Amino acid sequence: MRFTLAATLVTLALAAGAGPASAAGLTGLGKAIFGDSAFQFHKANLAAVPVHAIGVGDLEVVLQKTRLKDIQKAYGGTIQEQGDGADQANWLCYTTDGSGGPATNVWFIANALGGHEFVMIVAAELANPKKPAADCEPASAEFVTPEFGVPGLGAGTADIKSTLGTAPVKGGKLSYRADEPGADALGTALNVQYIGYFIGKDRVTGIGIGETSAQIPQ
Numbered sequence: 001m002r003f004t005l006a007a008t009l010v011t012l013a014l015a016a017g018a019g020p021a022s023a024a025g026l027t028g029l030g031k032a033i034f035g036d037s038a039f040q041f042h043k044a045n046l047a048a049v050p051v052h053a054i055g056v057g058d059l060e061v062v063l064q065k066t067r068l069k070d071i072q073k074a075y076g077g078t079i080q081e082q083g084d085g086a087d088q089a090n091w092l093c094y095t096t097d098g099s100g101g102p103a104t105n106v107w108f109i110a111n112a113l114g115g116h117e118f119v120m121i122v123a124a125e126l127a128n129p130k131k132p133a134a135d136c137e138p139a140s141a142e143f144v145t146p147e148f149g150v151p152g153l154g155a156g157t158a159d160i161k162s163t164l165g166t167a168p169v170k171g172g173k174l175s176y177r178a179d180e181p182g183a184d185a186l187g188t189a190l191n192v193q194y195i196g197y198f199i200g201k202d203r204v205t206g207i208g209i210g211e212t213s214a215q216i217p218q
Contacts, residue, residue, distance in 0.1 A: 025135060026091065028123075029105070029198060030121075033107075039173055039175045040175055042177075045176055046165065048180055049191060049193040050149070050150050050195070051211075054149070055146060056144065057143065061119060063120060063121075063210070064211055067110075067119065068108060068119060074142075075142060078092070079091070090110045091107055094106050094136060096145060101145065102153065102154070103126065104127050106122070122146060122209055123207065123209070124206065125207075126205045150207075151163055151204060153204050153205070153206070155203070175194070176196075177193070177195075178193045191211070193209065194209070195208070
């Protein structure tokens with residue numbers, strides 16, 4: 001999905017089956033990545049976009065191309081909604097019970113730049129199965145925590161920095177951003193990918209990846 005660069009930067013500042021249903025609102029890392037200003041993605045610090053696809057079991061999720069309905073078809077759940085206009089979020093969120101590994105909350109989020117339909121953000125965090133997030137539903141037996149293709153939950157900060165490069169950990173958060181020419185390769189489009197980590201005791205407790213494309217004003 002492509003929009004003007006100005007619109008993209010506004011959204012990055014904010015964010016960075018059944019039809020949509022009202023919910024308690026995004027929580028946890030889903031909220032932090034979408035628009036709680038927990039991360040600072042104002043300046044690129046990666047030379048190239050590192051994540052091209054996110055593996056979720058047998059499903060390959062490609063940011064800006066996979067629809068929420070594609071994920072819903074594979075794993076069920078209710079598409080939820082909050083806000084309106086540029087502030088509107090639509091999402092699916094699943095909580096795993098920890099039987100196949102650590103319990104996690106996993107969000108798939110569409111925003112205005114994704115037409116409230118295309119997945120623009122995927123986020124996962126360690127969860128307490130005894131206190132499920134209000135905006136998440138129990139995951140089906142087929143669902144697995146995403147593989148992002150970069151260090152994820154449980155990885156050490158040394159793993160992150162050896163893969164993505166050195167960046168300062170501020171307040172338990174670590175931020176990366178990559179800007180590169182869009183698919184037209186004419187220099188008139190910009191693809192922006194951003195990665196946010198929650199760090200606890202030098203280990204990743206949460207990871208979120210978002211992406212959007214923009215037309216660069218000429």
